[in-house]
Amino acid sequence: MSNLFSGLNARMRAAQRVEHANPIIPSDEPILGGLRPSNSAPRVSLPQSPSLSESMRITPPTIDWPRPLPLWLNPAYSKHIVKGNLMTLSARPKTVEHGEWIAHQVVEHYRILWNFVRVVHEKEDNGKAICNKSSCPQMSAGTNRSYTWLNKNHEPVDLPANEYMTLMQRWISGKIDDSSMFPTDPDGVSFAFHQEYSAPTAAHLFHQDPVEEWPGSRSGFPKHFASTAQLIFRQIFRVYAHLYWNHFVDPFYHFNLEKQLNSCFSHFILTATTLDMLRPEELEPMQYLIDLWTADGTFPLGSKPYLYANVERGKYISSLGRRV
Ligand SMILES: [Zn+2]
Numbered sequence: 466m467s468n469l470f471s472g473l474n475a476r477m478r479a480a481q482r483v484e485h486a487n488p489i490i491p492s493d494e495p496i497l498g499g500l501r502p503s504n505s506a507p508r509v510s511l512p513q514s515p516s517l518s519e520s521m522r523i524t525p526p527t528i529d530w531p532r533p534l535p536l537w538l539n540p541a542y543s544k545h546i547v548k549g550n551l552m553t554l555s556a557r558p559k560t561v562e563h564g565e566w567i568a569h570q571v572v573e574h575y576r577i578l579w580n581f582v583r584v585v586h587e588k589e590d591n592g593k594a595i596c597n598k599s600s601c602p603q604m605s606a607g608t609n610r611s612y613t614w615l616n617k618n619h620e621p622v623d624l625p626a627n628e629y630m631t632l633m634q635r636w637i638s639g640k641i642d643d644s645s646m647f648p649t650d651p652d653g654v655s656f657a658f659h660q661e662y663s664a665p666t667a668a669h670l671f672h673q674d675p676v677e678e679w680p681g682s683r684s685g686f687p688k689h690f691a692s693t694a695q696l697i698f699r700q701i702f703r704v705y706a707h708l709y710w711n712h713f714v715d716p717f718y719h720f721n722l723e724k725q726l727n728s729c730f731s732h733f734i735l736t737a738t739t740l741d742m743l744r745p746e747e748l749e750p751m752q753y754l755i756d757l758w759t760a761d762g763t764f765p766l767g768s769k770p771y772l773y774a775n776v777e778r779g780k781y782i783s784s785l786g787r788r789v
Pocket of ligand 1: 585595596597600601626627707711712
């Protein structure tokens with residue numbers, strides 16, 4: 466994925482930037498915050514088609530987001546760099562233990578995400594970043610949503626998005642680098658038993674084992690590993706949501722990176738929902754894109770996102786964009 470970003474810095478230097486990034490503030494645990502009103506999400510005009518429902522003689526599904534809809538809901542801009550079945554990318558190999566698979570996905574999706582964050586987050590030669598406290602005074606994800614951070618007293622505080630993402634990066638890196646949370650000893654790796662590949666005696670012994678188990682327990686992952694992984698997935702989702710709502714056009718569309726963003730985000734959604742790392746209600750800021758991707762087959766029947774989507778609404782959103 467890193468090759469996708471080669472040559473970007475040179476092009477970035479030519480772009481106009483607004484403000485210096487804010488200094489980093491001390492890290493804290495990103496326990497879930499509330500949703501706050503926000504007015505900071507720029508949108509791009511997408512022509513509406515009021516006559517569509519009449520011509521098709523149908524009642525269109527409810528689209529309760531303010532118009533114009535964001536550019537990423539136009540099917541011309543919601544495409545991917547790869548074609549094929551994403552399900553195979555997100556399917557756990559049968560012999561890989563569940564906890565090991567979750568850990569692999571956490572590390573991989575965090576690494577991929579940070580390639581995108583770097584684009585908006587790092588200062589350029591002029592000392593300015595695209596995502597700064599003026600452009601993004603809150604960690605917003607839409608016109609009515611922003612995420613708060615909990616300070617040391619567990620009080621929710623509004624932070625500029627760049628500060629939020631810096632804290633988030635520090636928090637996730639701390640978890641991944643913590644060998645008691647993400648064991649790195651190769652001798653501790655275990656494998657999932659599978660009846661086709663495991664000796665009958667081994668499988669028999671496993672099923673006889675009365676010891677309490679949890680995802681990753683046989684590989685040395687702590688009992689709260691899955692809940693920590695869930696928090697990390699939740700944070701990654703929030704950052705993706707901010708990138709879509711606030712930065713899809715500038716810089717990702719301007720630098721022809723929107724297909725890469727779409728590919729990585731759809732893969733993330735498929736993985737996170739398949740592993741039950743995101744609840745359906747947490748997807749709300751990006752629900753219409755998930756609907757759209759379900760309608761266009763990105764999330765096929767049988768996938769977890771398909772269960773969480775409104776396919777008819779996705780088809781309707783798609784029809785709006787096609788009339789541009
Ligand atoms: Zn931002």
